[in-house]
Each structure stands twice: as structure tokens, then as C-alpha cells.
Amino acid sequence: MQNSMNKTNEEPIEIAPNIFFIGVFDPNIRTFDIIMKTANGSSYNAYLIKTNEGVVILDGVKLEFQDIFFQKVEKLCTYNEIKYVISHHLEPDHAGSIPELIKRAPQAKVLISPQATAMLKAITHNENIDFETVWTNKSLKMGDKTIKFLTTPYLHWPETMSSYVQENKLLFSGDVFGSHYHDRRLFNDLVGDFHYSFKYYYDHIMRPFKSYVLNAITLYDKLEIDLIATLHGPILRDNPKKYIDYYRKWSQNSYKLSSNGKKTLSIFYLTSYKNTQDMAEAIYEGAESVDGIIANVYDLASIEESNMINILEDSDGILIGSPTINADAPKPVWELLSCMMLLEKKGKLGSAFGSYGWSGEAVDMIIHRLKSLNFRVPPIENIKIKLIPTEEELQDCYDFGVEFSHILNGKIIEMTMN
Ligand SMILES: Cc1cc2nc3c(=O)[nH]c(=O)nc-3n(C[C@H](O)[C@H](O)[C@H](O)COP(=O)(O)O)c2cc1C
Ligand SMILES: [Fe+2]
Ligand SMILES: [Fe+2]
DSSP: OOOGGOOOOOEEEETTTEEOOOEEEEOOEEEEETTEETTEEEEEEOOEETTTEEEEOOOOOOGHHHHHHHHHHHHHHGGEEEEEESSSSOHHHHHHHHHHHHHHHHOOEEEEEEEGGGHHHHHHOOOTTEEEEEEOEEEEETEEEEEEEOOOOOOSSSTTTTEEEGGTTTEEEEETTTOOOTTTOBTTTTTTTOHHHHHHHHIIIIIHHHHHHHHHHHTTTTTSEEEEEEESSSSBOSSSSHHHHHHHHHHHOOOOOOOOTTTEEEEEEEESSSSHHHHHHHHHHHTSSSTTTEEEEEGGOOOHHHHHHHHHHHEEEEEEOOBTTTTTTHHHHHHHHGGGGGGOTOOOOEEEEEEESSSHHHHHHHHHHHTTTTTTTSOOEEEEEEOOOHHHHHHHHHHHHHHHHHHTOOOOOOOOOO
């Protein structure tokens, strides 16, 4: 059977006057960037603008699909008509075809963000590319089109940017507002219901950069937008503002239903013989005795990953309790910590505690990991207890909960660097 992925007779699609979709569809991809499942594939969206002063290409596609991309380019122009290549994002799903494009159109100037300079060299291995860096308030006038650049870093790489065609009120957003959702009908008012995919994409790609999403939205809010041309999935022409508002809501909102302005401390533990659990409960009692703190205790043996992520996101501080098993912390502890990959880590306070039998490595390993994840780990003595905690040791746990909570409340202590 002929694989639809190999279709070569696809035509460019005009999405606004003289602005064309020249991207490619990848219905067979099932995992994206290791961390995302893509149940019905995706697309790598690229665009071409034709003017009477020449052609602008916006982004490219994955290397393995570049033949289809170039066939589409050739249906619209000759390579020597290409004056500019705008690259909003240099991840290989969009930049894979850039080196070959530069070879075919060596006169074209590549426009990138300043942060992309070193990356462009690292993906092309070509020191002689004619490129220029652009940022907010810079623009490019070509024939009847004015393209304004917007600096939107960390969505989701440091070099990402967006651009806006003034005459058509068209935002080229980059990866922002994308979906890994393959549907050749292309426009949001024609494709199937891709809501799940739009949210899933946000959760996995943009959620760790929430504050950058909000910064970008302040730029987008200044524009009148009729159409958002994303780098993946449907182009948003029906009510594009709705999608910006979703991102705004998800990025502003914590999932907290109520915290009464108090700081949230989440205490996670694992236990085999209840020793670490008893410690967790004593720490909880100590924390709860401090005004302005809401503490909760969670058994890591019985928690769903999605709940873990939401709890972590809403926690101002976290404490992780683990016994040492075979000179390590057991897997659920590392699973908890690996969820941090999907979250913004700024400013969270963390530490660890646990019971052990003889060597007690787990607590130090967790603390080391928390520091590498940029948690603030206060230099109060962490709590390791040999086997069954005594009453006195449980009192130490209580005191630890009190002290950690005071620090969470803003008590000034000297923080040492890693
Ligand atoms: C399979 C197994 C392996 C263990 N390995 C270690 C170890 O490498 N180092 C250590 O200090 N304690 C080790 N321990 C001892 C536990 O850390 C200790 O029993 C602890 O009190 C258990 O706390 P819990 O009741 O919270 O699970 C091991 C215990 C078990 C059951
Ligand atoms: Fe990307
Ligand atoms: Fe992408």
C-alpha cells in the first residue's frame, strides 16, 4: 500500500493573500521529542510569502520530509527569488531542511533571534551563512507585506521567536499554540476536534515555561490577530483569540481550589515498615503548627502521575521522605522528581528525610537531585533516622517541620550554593 506520508502531489495552500502553507504532514509519527505520544501523527508547518520584491520562506520541516517541502517551494517560486528565510525555531522538526534551503538559495538572508546565532552554526556547520538577528520592534518590509518580529524566548527553546504580518493580521507564532494533530483539512474550523491535543501539547511543551508564555501573550495582546499560523497542527483562523485565552488561563492558573493565601507544603513519602511514614506525620504536625502554612502528606506508592504533577505545581515547598533501599531511593521517588521536567521550578523550596538501616544514602541523593533541579534547599540539618524513630527523634522531625515552614514563610536564612 502506498503510504500517504509519501504523497508527493500535494499542493501549497494559500492561507491569506499570497501567504502559503508549504508544510508537510507526518501521519505516522507516534512519539514526539521522546516525551509526547502522538496518536494520529503531526505536521511540520512552514510558510511562504510572495511579494513583488521577492519571496520569504518561514521555517522548514524535518529533514526526512524535505523533498516534499522543496516540491512545494518550487511550485511557487524559483530559488533565486527567495530573499529571506525566517527561522522562528531551530529545533530539527523545523530546521531540518534549512541547510539544504541555504544551499539552494545562497543569496537568501536568514533572519533569526540573537539567541539562535550559535545554534544556527551548530546545525549548519557553515560559518558563511548570510544571517541577521531580529527582535521586537524590528520589521521587514517586502512589497506589500510588513513582517514585524516578536521576541518570545523559551517557547520552548531559548531562541524561539514569533512574527506578525501587519497587512493580514497574521501571527506566525512558532511552536506556541501548536498541536500534534494530523488533519489535512488544516484549518481549525475544518479539522476534527483537536482540543485534547492542543491541551496535551501545552502541558508537555509549554507548561514548564508558563511565565514566558505570559510574557509572550503581553506582546500578542497588542496585536489584532485574524489568524495564527502555528508550527504544528491546525492553523487557527476561527476565533484565534480563544486559543490565546486558553494559554493565558493555563499559565496564570494554579490548580489550587483554595489555599487562603497560605503557603502550600507537600510532604511525599514512601515506606515499607512505617518508619519514614511516622517521620512524615511528625513533620506534618510541626508544619501545621505554623501560621500561614497548609501542609499535606502523600504516600508515593499510591499516587497517579498526573496528580503528582498538579500537586508539585501548586506546592511552594516539598519534602520527600524515603527509606534507603539497596543504597538508593526507590523508583517512585525518582519518578516524582522526574515530573519536575514538566514544570516551572522557580523559587520552590525543597528538602528530604528518611529512615535507613546502615548506610542511608537516599536522603543525600534526593537533596543532591533537588539542588540540581534548582530547588532552594535550606541549610537546616536534614533528617535521617536509623530504623525506628524514638520519641525524641520524632520531636526532631516535628521541629524540622516547624523550621522548614518558617523558611517557607519567608524567614531569612543564609542559603549556601550547591
Ligand atoms: C530490601 C532492603 C534493602 C535495604 N537496603 C538498605 C541500604 O542499602 N542502606 C540502608 O541504610 N538501609 C537499607 N535498608 C534498611 C531500610 O532503609 C530500613 O529498614 C528503614 O528503616 C526502612 O524504613 P521504612 O519503614 O520507612 O521503609 C534496606 C531495607 C530493605 C528491606
Ligand atoms: Fe520545538
Ligand atoms: Fe516543533
